[in-house]
Amino acid sequence: MARTEELDALLKEERVFRPPSRLVVGANVGPEEYAASLKVADDNPLVYWERAALELAWFKKWDTVLDETHAPFYRWFVGAQCNIVYNALDRHVDTAVKNKLALLWEGEPGDIRKFTYYELYREVNRFANAMRSLGVGKGDKVVIYMPSIPETVVSMLAAAKIGAVHTVVFGGFSAKALRSRIIDAKAKLVITVDGFYRNGRVMNLKTIVDEALIDCSAQCPDTVIVVRRAGIDVEMSEPRDLRYEDLVRQERPEALTEVMDANDPLFLLYSSGATGTPKGIVHSHGGYMVGVNRSLSWVFDIKPTDIFWCTADPGWVTGHSYLVYGPLLTGASIVMYEGHPLYPQADRLWDMVERHGVTTLYATPTLIRMLMRYGSRYPQRHDLHTLRLLGTVGEPISPEVWVWFHKHVGRGECPLLDTWWQTETGMFMIAPLPISLLKPGSVGRPLPGIEADVVDGKGNPVPPGKGGYLVIKKPWPGMLSGLLGDEDAYKDAYWTKIPGMYFAGDVARKDEDGFFWIQGRADDVLNIAGHRLGTAEFESALVAHKFADEAAVIGIPDAVKGEAAKAFIVPAAGWQDVFASREELIVTLKDHVRRELGPVASIKAVELVETLPRTRSGKILRRVLRAQELGQEVGDLSTLEENDPDRPLMPEE
Ligand code: WT7
Numbered sequence: 001m002a003r004t005e006e007l008d009a010l011l012k013e014e015r016v017f018r019p020p021s022r023l024v025v026g027a028n029v030g031p032e033e034y035a036a037s038l039k040v041a042d043d044n045p046l047v048y049w050e051r052a053a054l055e056l057a058w059f060k061k062w063d064t065v066l067d068e069t070h071a072p073f074y075r076w077f078v079g080a081q082c083n084i085v086y087n088a089l090d091r092h093v094d095t096a097v098k099n100k101l102a103l104l105w106e107g108e109p110g111d112i113r114k115f116t117y118y119e120l121y122r123e124v125n126r127f128a129n130a131m132r133s134l135g136v137g138k139g140d141k142v143v144i145y146m147p148s149i150p151e152t153v154v155s156m157l158a159a160a161k162i163g164a165v166h167t168v169v170f171g172g173f174s175a176k177a178l179r180s181r182i183i184d185a186k187a188k189l190v191i192t193v194d195g196f197y198r199n200g201r202v203m204n205l206k207t208i209v210d211e212a213l214i215d216c217s218a219q220c221p222d223t224v225i226v227v228r229r230a231g232i233d234v235e236m237s238e239p240r241d242l243r244y245e246d247l248v249r250q251e252r253p254e255a256l257t258e259v260m261d262a263n264d265p266l267f268l269l270y271s272s273g274a275t276g277t278p279k280g281i282v283h284s285h286g287g288y289m290v291g292v293n294r295s296l297s298w299v300f301d302i303k304p305t306d307i308f309w310c311t312a313d314p315g316w317v318t319g320h321s322y323l324v325y326g327p328l329l330t331g332a333s334i335v336m337y338e339g340h341p342l343y344p345q346a347d348r349l350w351d352m353v354e355r356h357g358v359t360t361l362y363a364t365p366t367l368i369r370m371l372m373r374y375g376s377r378y379p380q381r382h383d384l385h386t387l388r389l390l391g392t393v394g395e396p397i398s399p400e401v402w403v404w405f406h407k408h409v410g411r412g413e414c415p416l417l418d419t420w421w422q423t424e425t426g427m428f429m430i431a432p433l434p435i436s437l438l439k440p441g442s443v444g445r446p447l448p449g450i451e452a453d454v455v456d457g458k459g460n461p462v463p464p465g466k467g468g469y470l471v472i473k474k475p476w477p478g479m480l481s482g483l484l485g486d487e488d489a490y491k492d493a494y495w496t497k498i499p500g501m502y503f504a505g506d507v508a509r510k511d512e513d514g515f516f517w518i519q520g521r522a523d524d525v526l527n528i529a530g531h532r533l534g535t536a537e538f539e540s541a542l543v544a545h546k547f548a549d550e551a552a553v554i555g556i557p558d559a560v561k562g563e564a565a566k567a568f569i570v571p572a573a574g575w576q577d578v579f580a581s582r583e584e585l586i587v588t589l590k591d592h593v594r595r596e597l598g599p600v601a602s603i604k605a606v607e608l609v610e611t612l613p614r615t616r617s618g619k620i621l622r623r624v625l626r627a628q629e630l631g632q633e634v635g636d637l638s639t640l641e642e643n644d645p646d647r648p649l650m651p652e653e
Contacts, residue, residue, distance in 0.1 A: 076287035108339025138163030170315025195230035262286025280484030291478025394530030426478030
C-alpha cells in the first residue's frame with residue numbers, strides 16, 4: 001500500500017476497543033487512580049515523579065527533583081545516590097523474589113537456560129568481580145557486541161554494578177561500525193561471543209571483533225572477553241583475549257555495588273540522526289530507573305505471576321529498557337530468545353508462548369507483519385490462553401495488522417498497547433494502559449507527567465486532525481542526559497528546531513479525543529524494520545565507493561519492513577569499462593554498503609541517474625525524489641531548502 005493510502009486508512013480508522021472488565025478490576029492502576037495521577041502530574045509533575053522515585057531504593061535521597069539551571073541539560077534527582085542494579089537485583093535477594101524465575105532463555109536449537117533472581121545475582125557478581133580485577137571501574141566504557149543470550153544481560157548488569165558504562169552494539173552491525181563505536185566511546189573492554197545461532201546457521205561474531213580491532217592501535221581496548229555459546233573454534237590473541245568462563249570461575253559470587261551519583265552515566269547507545277554518523281546517546285542511573293520502572297509497571301500492569309516476553313534484541317533501547325532493566329526492576333520473569341522467529345517454522349513464537357506460559361508479549365510491527373503473512377493457522381495451532389497483554393513499538397502499525405494481532409494472537413481479549421518512545425526518551429512516553437480505550441493505529445495519549453503535543457514549525461499547537469511535529473514540552477526522568485562529548489549536537493538535534501521544546505523528529509496528528517497518531521519521521525532518518533538508519537550513513541557509505549560519485553537515499557514503502565532504502569546514484573565516469581552491466585554495478589554497490597554498515601543496513605533498490613536534484617546551496621532534495629518515487633505532487637519548490645521548519649509537512653497541506 002502506498003504511504004498516502006496508508007495514512008488515509010489511519011485517518012479514517014474509527015474502530016475502538018474497550019478493555020475487558022476483568023482487566024480493569026484487576027489492574028495495578030485503575031481508572032480512578034489514573035485520573036488522580038493525571039491531575040497530580042498536570043498540577044505539579046515534579047510531585048508525580050518524586051512519588052515514582054520513592055518506589056525505588058536509594059543510597060541517599062535527592063536534594064532537588066529537577067535542576068533546570070543548565071537547560072536543556074536537565075538533571076534529575078540531583079544530590080541522590082543509587083545504582084540501578086541495586087534495584088534490579090540486590091534488593092530482590094532480601095525478598096521472596098530471590099527464588100523466583102528472573103530469566104528464561106531459549107536458544108534457537110531449543111536449548112533452555114533458567115536463572116532465578118538469586119542465580120542471576122550471583123552470576124552478575126562473579127562477572128563484576130572479574131571486570132574489577134581486570135582494572136575496569138567507574139566511568140570506564142565497556143562495549144558489548146553480543147547476540148540475545150543470558151551473558152549479554154549479565155554483562156550489562158555487571159558493568160552497571162561496578163559503575164562502568166555499557167555500550168551494546170547490535171550484532172547486525174559491521175566491523176567498521178563496531179570499530180567506530182569502540183573508538184568514539186574509548187572503550188576499555190569489549191565483550192563478545194564465539195558465535196551464535198540464527199536461522200539454523202552459526203554466525204561468527206568473534207571474527208568481526210578481530211577485524212574491528214585491526215589498525216585501531218593506540219585506541220584499541222586492552223581486553224576482549226569471549227563468551228562460549230556456539231562452541232566453535234575461534235582465534236584467541238594473547239594477551240588481549242580472555243575466556244569468560246575462565247574468568248568467572250575464579251570469582252566470588254558476592255560483589256560490592258558501586259555507589260553512583262544519580263546523574264552518573266549508565267549506558268551509551270549509538271543511534272542515527274538526520275546528519276553525520278550515529279551519536280552516543282547517554283542515559284544515567286537515577287532518572288532512567290525511575291522512568292523505566294514506572295512506565296513498565298503501569299503500562300504493562302506487571303503482576304508477580306507475569307512471564308514477560310519482549311522480543312527486542314538487547315542491542316536496541318527496547319532491549320535495554322524493557323527486556324533487561326524494566327522487568328528486573330519490577331521483579332518480573334523474563335523470556336529471551338536467541339534466534340530467528342521463523343525457525344524452524346512460522347509458529348516458533350506461538351510455540352514458545354504456549355510452552356512458557358507467556359502472559360505479556362511485546363513485539364514490533366515488522367515482526368507481526370512477517371508472521372501475519374503465514375496466516376492465522378499458525379497461532380491457531382497453539383493454546384495461547386496465558387496471554388493477557390500485547391504490545392508493539394518501533395514503527396507505525398496499520399489498523400489491519402493491529403486487528404490481526406489482537407484477534408488471532410490476543411483472542412480479541414488482550415489489550416494491544418502501542419507504545420511510542422525513542423532511544424532518547426528511554427521510556428514509554430505516549431501509550432495506553434490496559435484500562436484505556438484503544439483505537440487501532442493510535443498510540444493513545446501521553447502518560448501522566450509527559451507533556452506531548454503536535455505543533456507547527458514555530459511551536460504553535462495545530463488543530464485536531466492536522467499534521468505537525470511531535471514535541472515534548474517538559475523534561476521527563478528517563479530522558480537522555482546528552483550526546484557523548486557533543487553538547488552542541490545535543491542542543492541542535494533536539495532543542496533548537498523549536499526553541500524550548502524537545503523535538504522528537506516525528507510527524508504526528510492528534511485527534512479530537514487527544515489520541516496521537518504517529519505518521520513517521522519528519523527528518524532524514526529511515527525506519528527499516530523498526531531500526532533507525534540515517535540517509536546520511538547510507539550516502540556516505542555509498543560515495544566511499546570509487547564508482548559512486550554522488551548518492552541520495554530515501555525511504556520507500558515495504559510490505560514487511562514498513563520502510564526500505566532506495567538509493568539514487570550518479571556512477572563515476574568509466575564504470576562501463578569495469579562492469580558488464582548496470583545490474584553488476586548495482587550488486588557491487590549494494591554489497592559494498594552491507595560490508596560498510598552491516599546486514600542491518602541493506603539497500604533494497606538502486607537507480608542509476610545522471611544528476612541529483614539539489615537546492616541552490618547544493619543540498620540534496622530527497623523530498624523531490626520521494627515525491628517522484630511515490631507518484632505524489634512534488635509540492636512547492638520555491639524555497640528549495642530541505643529541513644526548512646516552515647516547509648509543508650504533509651503532502652496535502
Ligand atoms: C523512532 C525511535 C522506542 C524503541 C524502538 C525505536 C518510531 C517508535 C513508535 C510507535 C510509530 C514509532 C518513531 C521514533 N517509533 N515507536 N509506537 N509508533 N512510530 O527506538 O530507534 O530510537 O526510534 O521510532 O519514528 O522517533 P528508536
